[in-house]
Amino acid sequence: MAKISGFTDEVSSDLDEQIEAARAIGAHHVALRGCFDKNVMEWSDAECERIRAALDAAGIGVSEIGFPVGKSPIDEPFERTAEALARAIELARLFEAPYIRMFSFYPPTDGGDILAHRAEVLDRLNAMCLQVEYEPVTLVLENEANLYGDYPAQCVDIFAHVVSKKMRMAFDFANFVSRKPIRVLADAWRPLKPYVCHIHVKDHLPGARHACVAGEGAGDVEPILAELSADGYDGFLTLEPHLQRGGPTGGFSGLENFKRAADALRSICERVGLPLE
Numbered sequence: 001m002a003k004i005s006g007f008t009d010e011v012s013s014d015l016d017e018q019i020e021a022a023r024a025i026g027a028h029h030v031a032l033r034g035c036f037d038k039n040v041m042e043w044s045d046a047e048c049e050r051i052r053a054a055l056d057a058a059g060i061g062v063s064e065i066g067f068p069v070g071k072s073p074i075d076e077p078f079e080r081t082a083e084a085l086a087r088a089i090e091l092a093r094l095f096e097a098p099y100i101r102m103f104s105f106y107p108p109t110d111g112g113d114i115l116a117h118r119a120e121v122l123d124r125l126n127a128m129c130l131q132v133e134y135e136p137v138t139l140v141l142e143n144e145a146n147l148y149g150d151y152p153a154q155c156v157d158i159f160a161h162v163v164s165k166k167m168r169m170a171f172d173f174a175n176f177v178s179r180k181p182i183r184v185l186a187d188a189w190r191p192l193k194p195y196v197c198h199i200h201v202k203d204h205l206p207g208a209r210h211a212c213v214a215g216e217g218a219g220d221v222e223p224i225l226a227e228l229s230a231d232g233y234d235g236f237l238t239l240e241p242h243l244q245r246g247g248p249t250g251g252f253s254g255l256e257n258f259k260r261a262a263d264a265l266r267s268i269c270e271r272v273g274l275p276l277e
Contacts, residue, residue: 002228002269003027003277004262005063006239009034010253015051019058021255025262028059028277031238032095033066034250040091041067041084048094055095062095063236064140064170064198070103070128071144071248074117075110078124085131092137099140099198099236101170102128104149104158114148121148122161129164140170140198143188145179152176152188159195168197173219174204174211174242181206185220189227199228200240201265211242211251213264222268229274237265237276 004027008018015035022030032040036047043051055062067088070081088100105121107114114121125141132139141149141158149155155169169192176188203217214221241261242251253261269276 001275001277002233003029003063003236004239004265005029005031005236006258006262007031007033007066007250008258010239010241010251011255011258013037015054017255019054019060021258022060023058024255024259025239027239027262029061029063029236030055031064031066031101031240032062032091032097039068039250040065041087043091048091052094062097063238064099064101065091065095065097066101067091068103069100070105070124071147072106073109074105074114074120074124074148075108078127081124081128082131085128089132089135089137092135097137099138099170100132101142102139102167103142103144104147104154106147114146115154118148118157122158125158125162125167126164129162129166132166133164138165138197139167141167142170142200143172143175145175151180152182152191155188155195156191159192169195170198170200170238171196171224172200172202172240173214173221173224174202174217177206177218178204178208178211179206181218183220184218185223189220189224193227198235199237201237201261202240202242210244211246213241213243213261215264215268222272225268225274226272229269229272233274237269239265
């Protein structure tokens with residue numbers, strides 16, 4: 001049975017309003033990325049405890065820590081990434097989150113080609129896996145525009161050379177088609193399916209200004225969810241709609257659009273027979 005979660009900071013930076021957004025879509029989990037007008041990596045210990053207490057009182061769990069680990073130039077000292085990941089691990093323990101969302105590095109600050117830094121990318125990702133080797137958490141790599149894990153070929157390359165069960169994939173339908181049209185089902189999902197343990201739900205049409213709800217874009221959401229249904233998928237479907245704004249640091253949808261995105265996802269799940277918690 002799959003579980004709906006969501007980046008509720010797409011509704012509000014206010015903690016109570018985020019909890020209400022989760023309730024409004026019938027979600028029992030949230031993805032933690034922003035609150036109090038701060039990114040999760042900037043929260044104080046006191047703020048973390050306040051969030052934890054409020055979520056516990058509402059009966060809401062945490063699907064992932066949405067730290068931007070690895071969303072940095074490849075020539076930035078790796079020590080900064082390691083420190084950020086250490087903090088993400090602390091938060092994953094505190095919130096009992098099974099996943100830490102992470103990325104595969106931007107090109108260097110001088111504007112060079114990230115493909116020329118493949119070896120360094122793989123070395124860093126392997127080091128990150130070693131850092132969580134004995135932690136009760138899995139790193140989930142999100143495919144993201146302009147990073148090494150931009151298109152399917154780079155993602156496949158990563159998982160072929162970072163051979164660790166501590167890093168799996170957070171498959172994002174929209175990010176594969178937001179800039180360049182590809183056949184997501186054939187060219188992304190099929191080769192990457194063995195590595196996927198987590199799903200981020202948004203859709204997109206190439207060249208469109210904003211993302212769209214699941215099923216209205218070119219992300220092949222419905223046939224992929226149909227395969228997940230057939231496979232008995234019991235992981236998270238984490239809403240990240242970006243319906244009004246999206247970018248490297250997050251997105252915004254507003255409550256009504258967030259609910260519309262959840263309704264579209266539920267409709268697809270019902271059509272393909274994927275049961276939801």
